[in-house]
Every structure is written in C-alpha cells, then in structure tokens.
Amino acid sequence: MMHFDIITIFPKVFDGIFGDSIIKRAKENKKIVIKIHDVRDFSLDKKRRSVDDRPFGGGPGMVLSPQPLFDAVKKIKGRKKAKVIYVTPSGRPFSQIHAKRLTRAGNLIIICGHYEGIDERVRQHIVDEEFSIGDYVLTGGEIPAMVIVDAVTRLVPGVLGKEESLINESFEANLLEGPHYTRPANFRGFKVPDVLLSGHHQQIEQWRKAQALKRTEEIRPDLLSQKER
Ligand code: ADE
Numbered sequence: 001m002m003h004f005d006i007i008t009i010f011p012k013v014f015d016g017i018f019g020d021s022i023i024k025r026a027k028e029n030k031k032i033v034i035k036i037h038d039v040r041d042f043s044l045d046k047k048r049r050s051v052d053d054r055p056f057g058g059g060p061g062m063v064l065s066p067q068p069l070f071d072a073v074k075k076i077k078g079r080k081k082a083k084v085i086y087v088t089p090s091g092r093p094f095s096q097i098h099a100k101r102l103t104r105a106g107n108l109i110i111i112c113g114h115y116e117g118i119d120e121r122v123r124q125h126i127v128d129e130e131f132s133i134g135d136y137v138l139t140g141g142e143i144p145a146m147v148i149v150d151a152v153t154r155l156v157p158g159v160l161g162k163e164e165s166l167i168n169e170s171f172e173a174n175l176l177e178g179p180h181y182t183r184p185a186n187f188r189g190f191k192v193p194d195v196l197l198s199g200h201h202q203q204i205e206q207w208r209k210a211q212a213l214k215r216t217e218e219i220r221p222d223l224l225s226q227k228e229r
Helices: 011-018 022-028 066-077 097-102 120-125 142-154 202-217
Strands: 001-010 030-037 083-094 108-110 129-132
Touching: 001 011, 001 066, 001 129, 001 142, 011 030, 011 142, 022 030, 022 108, 022 142, 022 202, 030 097, 066 108, 066 120, 083 097, 129 142
Parallel strands: 001 030, 001 108, 083 108, 083 129
Antiparallel strands: none
C-alpha cells in the first residue's frame, strides 16, 4: 500500500480532488492512504498559530519557518522510512519517469510551500527531492502536490482497471498518444478514418503508431530526442 502525507497550510483544498473518482476508489480498496496535515497544528505559538516570518536580509513576502516543518516531518515519519518531497518552481521537472519511480517509495511526504517559500534549512536537512510541475508559478504547492499524488496513484498496481489500461498511453516510449474515435462513424460529416473501421488489426496498429509519431513530431519534438529525463 502506498502512503501519502501532505503538509500544507490549506488542508481543506484537498477534499474535492481526493474524494472522487479513481483516487477515491484507490483509497476504498486500500491501495493508497492519503493524510493531510495542517502546518499550523505544529506551531508553538498556540494562540496565533503562526508558521511564517519575514526573510532575513529583507525583501518582500514571508518565509515558512523551519520549526513547524521539521516537527511535522519528524512526527509523520515516526519510525518508518519515507521520502520527503518539496514542490517548488525551482525543483526538477516532474515527469512520468519520476511518477513510476515514486510508486516504489512506499511512503511519500509532500511539503507544500507558500509565500516566498520555505526556510532553506528544511530543504537542506529534511527534503530528499524537489519537483516543479512546469515552468510557471502557482500560488502555492497544493496543486503540484495533487498532481504528484494523482500521477503516482494511477501507477500503483491494481489501481486502474483493465479498461483504464496503462499500455499505449502518452509518454510510454517517449511518444504522445494518438487520436481516439467512438461512434458515430460519421458525425455531421466529420468521418472516422477508414482504417479504424477496416477490421485489419495489423494495419490499425501501424496507423496508430504513425499517428502517435506524427503528433509527437508536431507538438513535442523534444520527446523524440530524449531517452531519459
Ligand atoms: N509552487 C508554485 N509553483 C509551482 C510549480 N510550478 N511547481 C511546483 N511547485 C510550485
């Protein structure tokens, strides 16, 4: 079973995403456990529950203090082994290869940053890996944490049913997935390619490969020149 622990100052935002569809089913089937931890519960300031402070050296914004994050990770880890991930625009680009690898970690603790970020000592002493989900800046790490949990969960054995197969999907063999069609064969004059109606399995397979390659060349030529990311 895969365990996710998420450390955040906005615990409520995870309810919707993790309460429905495949993630909900994976939880019910005991394939995954997701726990959300409020950083403020670890604040030593019991009255104001503050967890951040102004940056040394000046500058705008606030920085998440080391103490609540150190204490949260220590308590969550307990005796078990866990990989600690920090989501930040300055992390390595998160990709399908990382998602696959993380399914083998067993326990993942994800720290969501905010404001100007987190105290550097957290990154240096308790974070194992840092990921960015793309070259843009979000208001916080909650959406990136959801992205990672979702991408990893669907790769946990037994989470997807046969009909939601992992074969032939985008990024397998560094190719984007080709087009799909369903009935009707002629929708308002827009027709489904003849080959898909032909019943020739070999030809269909060839066509699908060619389409995937064409799409990748057009949209993501960078994928074709890279074997590992
Ligand atoms: N926090 C803010 N923006 C982010 C991004 N693009 N990836 C990961 N964490 C973030």
